[in-house]
Amino acid sequence: MTSDGNSNRDSYRDSDRNFDDLAHRFRNRIYGGLKGDIRLAVLNRDLAPLLADAATLKIVDAGGGQGQFALDLAEAGHSVYLADISAEMLDLAAERVAERQLQRRVTLLHRRLQELPEIAELQGADLVICHAVLEWLAQPKRAVAQLRSLLKPGGYLSLTFYNRRALEFRLLQRGSFRQLDRNIDSDHWGGHPGSLTPQNPLLLEWVQDWLAQSGLNVVAHSGIRCFHDFMTPSIREKLPAAAIVEKELEYSRVDPYRQLARYVHLLCRL
Secondary structure (H helix, E strand, C coil), X not given: CCCHHHCCHHXXXXXXXXXXXHHHHHHHHCCCHHHHHHHHHHHHHHHHHHHCCCXXXXXXXXXXXXXXXXXXXXXXXXXXXXXCCCXXXXXXXXXXXXXXXXXXXXXXXXXXXXXXXXXXXXXXXXXXXXXXXXXXXXXXXXXXXXXXXXXXXXXXXXXXXXXXXXXXXXHHHHCCHHHHHHHHHHCCCCCCCCCCCCCCCXXXXXXXXXXXXXXXXXXXXXXECCCHHHCXXXXXXXXXXXXXXXXXXXXXXXXXXXXXXXXXXEEEEC
């Protein structure tokens, strides 16, 4: 399905996902361990040219949760505004801010992504971060335009999203053909209410189209967890974690591997 054929996609979800109920699971399931190491390695590599010689940047993290990535940027001297719809996530972020003594560099905002353009203090950002958020929103296409509105001319958007192609391939790999057909027909992909599989995984071509419509140019395109999730646990446990991270970095910009990555990272410039 093309982005044009999917033009009404923003209208069928009732509401954005709030992770108050799962805040404590995110630290271990999403950001902890080898999965988190791969994620950080790819993001740090992709953003390195922007951050290497930059002066103090104004950074907005939209849907930043516990601040696992943004707080490292604050520790490097940048000014960070971390916003999230979940009060529980922000409470955990506040603990980390206090532990790392970053109160002067980090501002926490209990706000929905859609409300951020209304806050004058956030306008003219050098870098906007939106990681693993679009796939949980009722109107992801509109959110891209709202994120773009926060950027100064020449500013950057770091965007990651859950890749629907990876989910399709996992179902094919398992022989779950009926579930795959049912998901495609209903456009409902998530599992039970406590599942961390989003109900709205996105296709790369949709997101690329939305970015182009907002005047954003992609300057880096990487896959996150290109092969990690397809390895058997017994094989993963035999290999050094550093070796897996190194190979993930090596193949993260190589097709067809990045096309099947669990997440996609696009670094865009206005």
